[in-house]
Amino acid sequence: MDLYTKLDVLNQIYKIYDAATESLEVACQKYCSTCCTRNVTMTSLEGYKIADHLIENSKSELFKKIKAKSYKKRFQPKITTNKIADLCIQGKEIPDEEIDSSWGSCPLLINDECPIYMVRPFNCRCMVSKTNCVDKAEMDPFVLTVNNVFLQYIEHIDQHGFSGNLTDVLLFMESKDNMKSYIMEVLKNPGKELIKNLPMSILFIPPEHRQQIKPIINSLQTIF
Template sequence: MACVLGDSEFDKERGRNNRPVPYQNYKKRPEQEMNTELKTVLLQNVYAAYDKFAKGVENVCGIGCASCCTQNVSVTAIEAHCILDWLNKEDRLDFMKSLRSIPAKTICRPAITTNGLADKCLNQIEPPEEEVPSVTGVCPFLNKADRTCFIYEVRPFSCRSFFSKKKCEDHGHADIEPVLLTVNSVFLQVIEHIDSESLFGNMIEMLLFLGDKMNHDRYVKRGTLPSSNGFLQTRPIPGFIIPPEDEYKTLYALNTLYNTEVNNTTFRNIIMGTAS
């Protein structure tokens, strides 16, 4: 039976102070305070905590290994915002022109957000099936010459969390540690929670959407985005679903993130809305 958790007082020592507390106690930060600047800082802390966890993950991935680099990448608005900010600083916003020429029929759109899926599972409701294009293209940020990522420094979580124990191109598919799928889902839920009341969708379409000055300015000003065609509304964490065999590693990784100091408080206090 899976370990179903709401928020917990995670402790570095297994078995101490990790009694689940219902997520009804989970308070969202006031809208005006959770701006894109704070969201960016929180996202960077998520990446850093995950990178620490990933050091112990068995994988054969390396430079030039690019079988997974397709157009089927889903992101939150804050992840796309960070990519656009990086392109702007590198004076490479001209790269956006190439995204507009990508055929819509090759783009995969998610059918549900990560927290939406968790909510369905917690309530034993069948989630919607995702329609995958019969033909998909290579990621536009993949350098075809040396098969490296053009935006590697700011690549979204879906990319940085993909690992395989075997070469995908040799076996036709990835071989992923089960615990990795659990940790990835939990971290994706946290990212979505950070960007609650915003948008979730395909990376290419999200970049084009936020590449529009009016949409981008509205997001930067408010930190939220209203529903828009082709995108899903992001939502807070309803709870975590963690198989018993994955509990120790998952809670340890999440504990590392939650205890991170951010703006003179902890990551946990900020996303719980309890920071003073």
């Protein structure tokens, strides 16, 4: 699967998610940025899509905005979603991850608005709460299961790539050489901040959600 096929599949995955969740009653609205923290993660495929959007739309100055705040603490995952699924099935321990919303807001935010909203990564798209996040976010357990399944599929199509914090992925993709290496699938060691993606070996779905999620899985399977 070449890059442009992957990007097309990614866009179709986003559309399937939108269709699957459009009936949800959520408190999210414009200028609601409580969940827009420094802890958002993404795949290199999503990073490429965003970086290309910034370059093509004369928004490259946003790379400087990200870099200016790159000294701040942020969530940097140790393992990917598909690795977590593998460990769970094998009955192995999942490593502890340090994450704290008090580390601050997303470096891209401008007056509580997202300048990359149309191309935002899935981890932003799937943050939906039934209540105002200023107090406490409330997500339906089934929605959490759906989100994890979509994360697994997105990682799967980018299995030759990497994942990491939004800051680390976008600063990596700022380099034309890195973007070219990514297109050619010759990235071997992108740095300690990024972790290798894995193919999906099993979908981690709780028994109580397996019947309800079948139509969504069927929709996803049609694009592979």
